[in-house]
Amino acid sequence: MKHSISHINETVSIKIEIEAPTLNGRVREVVARAEAAIEAAKEACQADTVLKLVSRGDRYIQAIKVVRDYTPGMGLKEAKDLVEKAPVVLRTGVRQDLVPFYNELKGMGADVKLLTPDEAICDEVDSQ
Numbered sequence: 001m002k003h004s005i006s007h008i009n010e011t012v013s014i015k016i017e018i019e020a021p022t023l024n025g026r027v028r029e030v031v032a033r034a035e036a037a038i039e040a041a042k043e044a045c046q047a048d049t050v051l052k053l054v055s056r057g058d059r060y061i062q063a064i065k066v067v068r069d070y071t072p073g074m075g076l077k078e079a080k081d082l083v084e085k086a087p088v089v090l091r092t093g094v095r096q097d098l099v100p101f102y103n104e105l106k107g108m109g110a111d112v113k114l115l116t117p118d119e120a121i122c123d124e125v126d127s128q
Contacts, residue, residue: 049098049115050119051090051091051098052087052112052113053087055086056086058108065079070090070101099114
């Protein structure tokens with residue numbers, strides 16, 4: 001079956017005109033979903049985060065010093081008592097502000113977690 005060039009051009013042109021709006025709508029939908037996911041991720045970064053000390057690790061004295069350094073107004077005795085209570089919530093705040101605190105404790109061998117408030121509640125219930 002032979003088709004003329006003009007017939008093929010006409011068929012392709014009609015097919016493109018029919019499929020383009022549908023495809024364009026799908027692309028817009030995917031872009032809208034991606035933008036919503038990006039916005040949700042940004043909000044999650046700004047939401048409250050809980051830094052929980054699960055266990056202090058082998059470097060107990062250094063862990064106390066780090067807790068004291070990253071917790072304004074906390075004395076040595078309060079920091080020691082807090083570290084000894086592990087598992088315990090050390091601090092809440094914006095995730096990006098807690099990451100250096102988390103990394104320093106993790107670097108010393110302490111078992112620490114960054115959790116959302118909901119995860120912290122579930123984690124507390126699970127540990128009881």
